[in-house]
Amino acid sequence: MHNIITLTAAERIKELIKLKDFAELDVMSDFAIGIIRTAITASKDMEENFTQKLQAVQSQLQQTESLLQSTEVRCAAAERKSENINDCLNTLCKTRTCRNISCGAKFTCYIEDSSHLLDPNHPYILRCSKCQVYD
Helix, strand or coil: HHHHHHHHHHHHHHHHHHCHHHCCCCCHHHHHHHHHHHHHHHHHHHHHHHHHHHHHHHHHHHHHHHHHHHHHHHHHHHHHHHHHHHHHHHHHHCCCEECCCCCCECCEEEEEEEECCCCCCCCCEEEEECCCCCC
């Protein structure tokens, strides 16, 4: 029975310590009440400290997730550009002359950023150095 009362009192200590009747119990000395109050204050301080640390960690996590998301977007864009340049190089390997019949030049070319003109998913094209036709 004593253990049950002790456990129940421990669970409700924050409420009990505020009661004048509890502080005046014969079993409670000023010293014991002082220790309990000090322990409760320390517990509250620790809880506030942990709450602040948790909020800081959550904020840092949000920033990290945001940075990760933007990095993934940039990586995907860089990968698309790399694939597009590889497509240009593959086309170059297969092309010997300009596709413009009136040009007919040996296909010397350059890679041009044409994202503002054509498909933004394929922003690079090969242009004939002589007549400017793209392939």
